[in-house]
Amino acid sequence: MTKIKTSKILEFFAILIIMLAVSMTLFSPIPNNIKLIIRVIFIVIFFISWGLFHKKNLTTAKDFAFTFLTLNLAFLIVSFFPSDFWKLQMESSKGFALSKLSDSLIISLVLILSFILVVTS
């Protein structure tokens, strides 16, 4: 009983640390080139994990690996479309809002399409 409880606590913290590490890369003020390297590393790690868990038939772990993979992929793709790309004036409310709209559309589209593709395949 204690063993099960301990493993559950460990799993909780393992998921928490991975989620924190992934989500912090979106908002933290680290240089973009370092962010890019971190995201590529995450994508490789989660892609390999996804394949591995799929082979071993570990459904929950596979689902988590896939979710983290798509999230990093979305963060990576959105980094190629900064406000400069759309020539937005960030000092204006219009530029500020459209920049957020662009991020939101790209990230949401990548996530939604990835989940649709996996469900239909």
Place this chain on the structure above:
Amino acid sequence: MKSIYLTKGRLIPGLIIGILVFVVFGYLAITNPQQRIETDFLRKNFVWILIFVFANGFMEELIFRGIFLKKLNRYMKPVWSIILTSICFAAPHLTVNYTPDVLYFFGIVFVLGMICGYAMYYTRSIIAPMLIHAGADLLIILQIFTSYGVID
């Protein structure tokens, strides 16, 4: 799309809760005595403010809760899933520069995360948490726009 809460779920309660909280937050943002907002400023920027808060609300609810909550619920009790996603939602807000007291802000964002998480779990949809999130963003975005100033 049910797996990532992109469904109508409990639509009526979701809309009622969401719109109600959005209106309350909107009222608080506009009437906040610490940030006087000119009617002319609101009229000119109204659309862009709404686009910002809804775009951000939808994106962050999908990133921090939508894609995770159902998977986590299969694995642990909903209350732990909501706590976990709320910590992950609040943590990146520690790096913001628009508030002097980041720990206090972390606490507020954590509570907001718990409310949005429960709203998503209860209504089985992203609609209510997105509206609540957008409402809370109104408090911040109006402060940013009025403090730093924007070109109309």
